[in-house]
Amino acid sequence: MHVRRDSRVVAMSQWTAADLPSFTGRTVIVTGANSGLGLVTARELARVGARTILAVRNTDKGQAAADGMTGDVEVRKLDLQDLSSIRTFADGVSGVDVLINNAGIMAVPYALTADGFESQIGTNHLGHFALTNLLLPRLTDRVVTVSSFMHVFGHLSLKDLNWKSRPYLAWPAYAQSKLANLLFTSELQRKLTAAGSPVRALAAHPGYSATNLQGQTGSRFGSRVYDAGNQFFATDADFGARQTLYATAQDLPGDTFVGPRFAMRGRTGAAWRTPAARNRAKAAALWTLSEQLTEVEFPL
Numbered sequence: 001m002h003v004r005r006d007s008r009v010v011a012m013s014q015w016t017a018a019d020l021p022s023f024t025g026r027t028v029i030v031t032g033a034n035s036g037l038g039l040v041t042a043r044e045l046a047r048v049g050a051r052t053i054l055a056v057r058n059t060d061k062g063q064a065a066a067d068g069m070t071g072d073v074e075v076r077k078l079d080l081q082d083l084s085s086i087r088t089f090a091d092g093v094s095g096v097d098v099l100i101n102n103a104g105i106m107a108v109p110y111a112l113t114a115d116g117f118e119s120q121i122g123t124n125h126l127g128h129f130a131l132t133n134l135l136l137p138r139l140t141d142r143v144v145t146v147s148s149f150m151h152v153f154g155h156l157s158l159k160d161l162n163w164k165s166r167p168y169l170a171w172p173a174y175a176q177s178k179l180a181n182l183l184f185t186s187e188l189q190r191k192l193t194a195a196g197s198p199v200r201a202l203a204a205h206p207g208y209s210a211t212n213l214q215g216q217t218g219s220r221f222g223s224r225v226y227d228a229g230n231q232f233f234a235t236d237a238d239f240g241a242r243q244t245l246y247a248t249a250q251d252l253p254g255d256t257f258v259g260p261r262f263a264m265r266g267r268t269g270a271a272w273r274t275p276a277a278r279n280r281a282k283a284a285a286l287w288t289l290s291e292q293l294t295e296v297e298f299p300l
Contacts, residue, residue, distance in 0.1 A: 032103025206240030
């Protein structure tokens with residue numbers, strides 16, 4: 001299978017960030033762009049001419065990342081664990097072509113966001129849900145949300161999304177948030193289509209890339225396991241970010257889920273998702289619940 005770019009054909013098995021088209025004149029927002037996959041994603045888009053906004057919680061780290069990039073790069077504060085910060089950030093954006101919902105936390109100890117959400121569903125889903133809907137009236141091209149192959153282990157509990165009734169388990173909570181990313185993408189695309197909007201919603205997963213995301217479990221044993229996994233099994237951040245960049249740059253149908261062919265490795269293309277991630281009724285119900293929790297509604 002091939003995709004066409006700038007009148008030449010690039011085999012999907014060979015596609016890398018070097019094949020990115022020019023983004024000159026376009027504005028891209030990348031959340032969590034101070035390290036890992038977000039840093040590589042922002043760096044590559046800035047390299048090909050995008051006005052790139054690094055939306056980060058720690059602006060000092062964000063500026064350090066920006067200093068290593070070429071092109072038009074700007075750092076702005078965004079705390080996805082605080083709805084007031086999300087609203088302030090969105091109010092400061094006059095226009096954007098591409099929003100990349102990249103930031104995330106993984107398998108962390110139990111904690112609450114500023115608004116009382118369990119931190120993983122709050123950061124990975126609800127924060128990006130609010131941000132996306134607040135920016136939609138000023139967004140022209142697409143929303144790309146970074147999910148994970150870990151969604152295959154996810155169970156979405158609409159009755160206890162924030163783990164108030166269930167004993168908290170870090171990995172199931174992470175898997176739930178990544179399943180929520182895919183349900184959000186599907187329902188967003190349905191709403192965009194119904195509204196006659198040209199904006200597309202897509203998702204991507206990096207496979208297993210070695211980043212600092214794996215070092216936040218709060219467990220010394222867990223950190224050692226991840227260190228070993230990163231050393232012997234993981235791909236690098238450039239490979240992981242390639243999936244996001246492909247979803248950002250290529251002419252793909254809305255609700256496409258991009259990832260490596262063999263879950264963790266292989267050519268970039270449309271990835272498999274579970275039946276649970278294709279459940280339209282669950283996606284619609286999650287959307288309604290997310291609107292209630294964040295007090296942010298679909299604006300189109």
